[in-house]
Amino acid sequence: MNIIKARQLVHEYIRRDEEGNVESIQTALNHVDIDVKEGQFIAILGHNGSGKSTFAKHINALLSPTEGSLWVDGKDVADEENILAVRQTAGMVFQNPDNQIIASVVEEDVGFGPENIGVPTETIWTRVADSLRSVGMLKYRNHSPNKLSGGQKQRVAIAGVMAMEPKCIVLDEPTAMLDPNGRKEVLRAVRELNQKKGITIILITHYMEEVVDADYVYVMDKGEVVMKGTPREIFSQVGKLKEHHLDVPQVTLLADILRQSGINVPLGVLTREELVEAIMRIAG
């Protein structure tokens, strides 16, 4: 079953002047169709202003569609009554780690979500311990979030979502404000959740390297889905990605340049090892 199903989804940001007349309409999502199967690791790529964050906020019912529809685990997000259920099914992690941690102790922050949905006290404690363990932050449970690094804070935020036992986690550029080490930490945690616990991941990003491991990639530009496919299919179209202001990973770019200069390396090389192997084969 598709956990997320978007059909002809449209979202317009309407700007009104003081009298309430429409000043300008900006279409952030333009007839978007996206399907995500349960347990998949999906990446949504896009340049600034491509509408990828707007889409993410729809999955969590933070924004509601102007036209078209979106179902999360079979529930229509446009229906007011479904909002809490939708938010419980699809948790969301935001970009700025500081602005999404509510409590001043790590474990209390992780407990915030379960508290909100009325989980009994003892169950909250086991959930908090389990989710902190699953992101490798259990030993920091009594720390103040202010003393953690960016990557650690973001893992706490992920644990906070995990504690609500969602089926799906949407990460809206979770690594944009982190250093390379923090970025690796967060991605490793996310991948583990996907593989070990079977949680559906929707990773929204503009870093190409993060997309390599995804099962399926959507590329968005100006509110439309312009490309979709496996990472290999996407990265074999270096020219087309460039048109949408996106870069490919360095290895892929190198492979592409080699191909163009007449060396027969395969299309859509994703990792350094693959490229080395291909070149070794050609060299004999």
Next chain:
Amino acid sequence: MLRDITIGQYYPADSVIHKLDPRVKLFGTLIYVISLFCIKGVVGFVVATFFMAGMIALSKVPFKFMVKGLKPIMILMLITALFNLFLTPGDVLVSFWVLEITKEGVQNAVLMTIRLIYLILGTSVMTLTTTPNQLTDGLEKSLRPLNKIKVPVHAIAMMMSIALRFIPILIEETDKIMKAQMARGADFENGNMLKRIKNMIPLLVPLFVSAFRRADDLAMAMEARCYSGGAGRTKMKPLTYVKRDYIAYAVIIVYLLLSLLCGRI
């Protein structure tokens, strides 16, 4: 430099007072403060002294730490004492120029100074042994009856705890903006008071803008985690009374009666 400021000067230790329910501590502090202003005689103060000394000993917070809290109010104490000393009418003991020192004045000055010192020491037993979060939790639960007259108790407590969480973040941000402005030639250290306040404007504007942006982000993050106000919420760390809390209540009541009985002597 700005990062050194800490609000809510919690002193971690493993003591009975630390473990008490924050509601008991709030109640005890309130009774203690009221009693201080009812007591008029020496015996009353002896009772208050014993009570306070007992609490400080039980709390395992070094006395040195408590005294630190007195420093900032030194001047206030001095002014209060001087006003009481010179401006209380009554039997004149000494007089020079237009100033007169009366018997009642001396009494009032001593009384007021002792009261203020005891007030600060007594309340700091509470703030040093209770984390800010426990305090807000305690306040939320003790003020719950006010919900009936439409006071949004939960929302107020939530705001307080979020404010506490964001103080260090905003301080850090102020530090950052200050450095950025100083790198471009802003001057926060020289000039008279008025000029320095004026110079703060380029600091405050970006700080406010970013605080609002943070508030917006945080509200969204809270909503995304199903926050919808106090109704239907459970607690991860609910406040429940245990035996020691009832004993503490009993001790407080005994103290209240004693101080009322002996207060006038």
